[in-house]
Amino acid sequence: MSPVLYVVGLGPGAMEQITQEAQGALARATDVLGYDLYVTRAIALGIPEKTTIHMTDNREELDRARHALELAMQGRIPVVVSGGDSGVFGMASAVFEAVAGGPEVWRDIDIRIIPGVTAVLSVAARLGAPLGGDFCVISLSDNLKPWDLVARRLRLAAEAGLVIALYNPRSRSRPGQLDLGFATLREVLADSTPVAFARAIGRPAEQVEITTLARARGESADMSTLVLIGCAHTRVIERQGQNPWLYTLRRVP
Amino acid sequence: MSPVLYVVGLGPGAMEQITQEAQGALARATDVLGYDLYVTRAIALGIPEKTTIHMTDNREELDRARHALELAMQGRIPVVVSGGDSGVFGMASAVFEAVAGGPEVWRDIDIRIIPGVTAVLSVAARLGAPLGGDFCVISLSDNLKPWDLVARRLRLAAEAGLVIALYNPRSRSRPGQLDLGFATLREVLADSTPVAFARAIGRPAEQVEITTLARARGESADMSTLVLIGCAHTRVIERQGQNPWLYTLRRVP
Numbered sequence: 001m002s003p004v005l006y007v008v009g010l011g012p013g014a015m016e017q018i019t020q021e022a023q024g025a026l027a028r029a030t031d032v033l034g035y036d037l038y039v040t041r042a043i044a045l046g047i048p049e050k051t052t053i054h055m056t057d058n059r060e061e062l063d064r065a066r067h068a069l070e071l072a073m074q075g076r077i078p079v080v081v082s083g084g085d086s087g088v089f090g091m092a093s094a095v096f097e098a099v100a101g102g103p104e105v106w107r108d109i110d111i112r113i114i115p116g117v118t119a120v121l122s123v124a125a126r127l128g129a130p131l132g133g134d135f136c137v138i139s140l141s142d143n144l145k146p147w148d149l150v151a152r153r154l155r156l157a158a159e160a161g162l163v164i165a166l167y168n169p170r171s172r173s174r175p176g177q178l179d180l181g182f183a184t185l186r187e188v189l190a191d192s193t194p195v196a197f198a199r200a201i202g203r204p205a206e207q208v209e210i211t212t213l214a215r216a217r218g219e220s221a222d223m224s225t226l227v228l229i230g231c232a233h234t235r236v237i238e239r240q241g242q243n244p245w246l247y248t249l250r251r252v253p
Numbered sequence: 254m255s256p257v258l259y260v261v262g263l264g265p266g267a268m269e270q271i272t273q274e275a276q277g278a279l280a281r282a283t284d285v286l287g288y289d290l291y292v293t294r295a296i297a298l299g300i301p302e303k304t305t306i307h308m309t310d311n312r313e314e315l316d317r318a319r320h321a322l323e324l325a326m327q328g329r330i331p332v333v334v335s336g337g338d339s340g341v342f343g344m345a346s347a348v349f350e351a352v353a354g355g356p357e358v359w360r361d362i363d364i365r366i367i368p369g370v371t372a373v374l375s376v377a378a379r380l381g382a383p384l385g386g387d388f389c390v391i392s393l394s395d396n397l398k399p400w401d402l403v404a405r406r407l408r409l410a411a412e413a414g415l416v417i418a419l420y421n422p423r424s425r426s427r428p429g430q431l432d433l434g435f436a437t438l439r440e441v442l443a444d445s446t447p448v449a450f451a452r453a454i455g456r457p458a459e460q461v462e463i464t465t466l467a468r469a470r471g472e473s474a475d476m477s478t479l480v481l482i483g484c485a486h487t488r489v490i491e492r493q494g495q496n497p498w499l500y501t502l503r504r505v506p
Contacts, residue, residue, distance in 0.1 A: 012368075016273040019370065024269065061503075085370075087377040089503075093385025096500035100490050107492045113378035115265075117272065117338075117368045124340040125366035132346025133398075134406055136389035136415055145386075145505035149414070153387055156413035160406045162389055237353050239360050247349035250314075250342075252398035 003072040009085040009116025014202035029079040065098035085118035120165040123198040128245035135163040158188035166227040178218035194230040258325040262338040262369025267455035287334040318351035338371035381498035388416040411441035419480040431471035447483040
């Protein structure tokens with residue numbers, strides 16, 4: 001049997017938003033590797049009793065990936081876990097970076113990426129249907145890319161008329177960037193463009209704030225927030241005593 | 254009890270890629286509405302024996318949405334089904350368009366959008382980790398928007414360095430547009446940019462072709478194909494006797 005390694009997306013947080021395929025991978029694990037928050041969630045979802053737990057800091061992704069590949073070569077069944085989908089700012093890319101820089105035999109490992117519901121999908125479902133047209137997903141973190149590039153991408157995405165989903169919008173080390181991002185977008189998009197801040201969707205601390213680009217403030221977001229910026233075809237449906245629904249027209253006139 | 258309407262994403266096709274939440278909604282259905290292919294899949298996944306089936310053509314989305322809203326007002330529990338995620342070129346947006354143009358009382362309906370694994374996630378998982386950086390999702394169909402806008406979006410997305418996922422890349426009525434799209438992208442991106450054609454991923458007819466932008470031809474795609482175009486930071490890992498893996502660097506130098 002060739003060595004096997006699973007990289008699993010656990011979905012946005014609610015237990016019932018994981019796929020059966022992801023649950024099946026967890027059930028086979030001899031080792032679970034990941035950031036504390038996601039390993040804890042994997043344990044709650046159900047892993048075999050004797051599974052070895054490897055919790056590591058969120059910034060040690062490449063080390064974690066190499067460790068998982070080594071475990072696979074030893075004949076164990078490692079499962080690397082990410083929140084949402086592991087391919088979207090999760091662990092999948094780190095695993096292949098490790099493979100590319102590692103020994104040739106790692107290319108024979110049967111690496112099974114198990115997709116999951118990524119945050120932009122659960123947030124959109126909670127808000128209505130804001131992704132009804134074309135859209136993009138951008139990480140606002142400049143840990144991995146220069147801020148100039150982030151700003152340039154925001155401007156071009158807005159010029160293209162794409163709905164924009166921002167992952168990692170804010171952290172303690174860069175409190176001002178989201179406001180810079182909004183300022184960039186205001187140069188292209190109308191003041192009335194709908195903006196949503198969706199925090200911890202699918203988890204008990206869930207919070208939604210819907211506003212306009214003119215009024216949007218970075219302080220409404222933290223690292224658990226996904227920020228969604230509409231386009232010229234995003235509409236608001238007001239409702240009594242509840243958050244309005246957002247949706248984007250399928251048809252562009 | 255307030256009237257309720259479910260809009261459910263069934264995932265990419267494999268039974269085990271549906272969420273428990275979606276399965277739970279199907280189990281409550283008094284009525285299932287959708288395009289034949291997805292209703293058939295919902296039946297296979299398990300719906301109550303007495304559920305009424307409403308199969309309609311894929312182009313009658315707004316009528317189907319109104320019908321579901323009317324059923325909800327009658328106290329029934331309609332479940333509208335889409336493949337993948339209903340928010341991504343699925344039925345969710347049509348439902349809110351119907352609400353916006355419908356009677357005021359429809360705004361009191363408890364509309365529950367149940368997210369699912371959309372095609373770009375299952376395709377990326379099958380290929381490796383091509384969505385490791387920022388990306389966009391664009392429908393190539395010009396049924397709903399003018400071709401000039403599609404081409405403009407492709408150009409700006411390529412200039413932004415986004416990985417590009419194309420839904421609905423080709424149909425019998427517009428066989429030449431994907432080649433026009435590639436021609437537009439060649440004006441911005443390097444000839445060596447990786448391009449993947451992923452057909453019917455997660456289903457028995459699954460097929461993957463990996464090539465470069467210089468060699469990509471529209472005839473490799475049909476309506477069941479998702480086309481993924483890498484960016485300058487997308488890498489290929491060659492493997493003996495198997496498709497190469499694609500991944501996009503998390504870090505932009």
